[in-house]
Amino acid sequence: MNSSDNNNLSEAQNELYIWIKNYMKDFHHSPSIRQMMQAMGLKSPAPIQSRLKHLQQKGFISWQEGKARTLQIVDEVLGGVPIMGSVAAGGLIETFSDVNEELDISEVLKKKDIFALTVNGDSMIDACIAHGDMVLMEPIKDAYSLRNGTIVSAMVPGLGTTLKYFFKRENKIFLEAANPAYEPIELNLEDVVFQGRLLAVWRKV
Amino acid sequence: MNSSDNNNLSEAQNELYIWIKNYMKDFHHSPSIRQMMQAMGLKSPAPIQSRLKHLQQKGFISWQEGKARTLQIVDEVLGGVPIMGSVAAGGLIETFSDVNEELDISEVLKKKDIFALTVNGDSMIDACIAHGDMVLMEPIKDAYSLRNGTIVSAMVPGLGTTLKYFFKRENKIFLEAANPAYEPIELNLEDVVFQGRLLAVWRKV
DNA sequence: TGTATTAGAGTACATTTGTTTTAATTGTGA
DNA sequence: TCACAATTAAAACAAATGTACTCTAATACA
Incomplete structure (x- = not known):
């Protein structure tokens, strides 16, 4: 799940989602609604709230109500690397499929005491x-x-x-x-x- | 670098640092100063400010001034796993040394376009x-x-x-x-x- | 012991920020 | 064209939050 379709997200929702993921990859903390507003070229926070709500309902993100900058990407905390397909290491023939999965290293890393x-x-x-x-x-x-x-x-x-x-x-x-x-x-x-x-x-x- | 000495951090500073790391591991966003205050059993934000300042001066953390919950752990964004030593996979004899390094998987993961x-x-x-x-x-x-x-x-x-x-x-x-x-x-x-x-x-x- | 340094409490303030509300705008389908 | 829904703008509000300041208590040190 990366750029193109993203399930059933609208264009605007998907654009916001991608932007949030990139922001969090760069800064390692959640952006604020007004930052997203600016980034999306909007002049009021309402549309962002709406899009966030949809993204939440569809299970892409979550946050703590009332708390600033507590957004998080659901189920892909960090360390998600797109899996581009598989390679033959034998004689098998296989081509690059599109991105359909993500290697979630953090799934292991999340465990306590490892x-x-x-x-x-x-x-x-x-x-x-x-x-x-x-x-x-x-x-x-x-x-x-x-x-x-x-x-x-x-x-x-x-x-x-x-x-x-x-x-x-x-x-x-x-x-x-x-x-x-x-x-x-x-x-x-x-x-x-x-x-x-x-x-x-x-x-x- | 994990629990015990942590270079030249005071007891209080180290306790806060450890707490922050654990909080961010659990919630994937920065705690607020007042949350840290509570967690440290303090009744005013000033001591936390002081400790954060010291942690920053010593290069352990950084944040964006004026912005809420923008703390980040320097140089160990996530995915740091303590390296407990080495194991013999031969006939070598080696014991668990103390924790002296961290496996920084994120160092590779941080690269773009991988x-x-x-x-x-x-x-x-x-x-x-x-x-x-x-x-x-x-x-x-x-x-x-x-x-x-x-x-x-x-x-x-x-x-x-x-x-x-x-x-x-x-x-x-x-x-x-x-x-x-x-x-x-x-x-x-x-x-x-x-x-x-x-x-x-x-x-x- | 006395002084300087540091840590903490308490308070106050300005900014950031999430949230709500209302009205204007746009888009869509009958 | 008209009505309805969705999107956006605008403004306002309250809570969360970082920061600054003063005062007190503890600590270290000479």
């Missing part, structure tokens, strides 16, 4: 997690609910913090690398402190 | 880009400045859009996969349209 770790080494290389990658982790509340195959960061006394596949078999914990060069680590549940569960991988080139 | 593509297939698997990953791309202004080894998305007539390593040798363009199962594609410069240069990889699990 943290990031720098990956050191290549033991997870077969899971496509390379040396230097950043992994976004979510704290693990109870280790009992961990499912086999989950990638976790765990603190193994004497071994340090490590990123591995988690498996549980017969009250034994196995931490397995995604690289045949590394042997699985076998542990008792009480010997390991799980720090986080893998949410996402971020690699900046 | 777009995302969904990866389809496994031809870039040796570059640790897997099927289903999202790749963040930056538009390519001029193809002449592309350096060998850059990962690009290119539109090859009759073949579609594809993600490959870029190489140029003797006025010929080679698009090579990171997977020995795929043959390099040889092209003339005029036969290919480069769409983007790889900025980052995002994988949500």
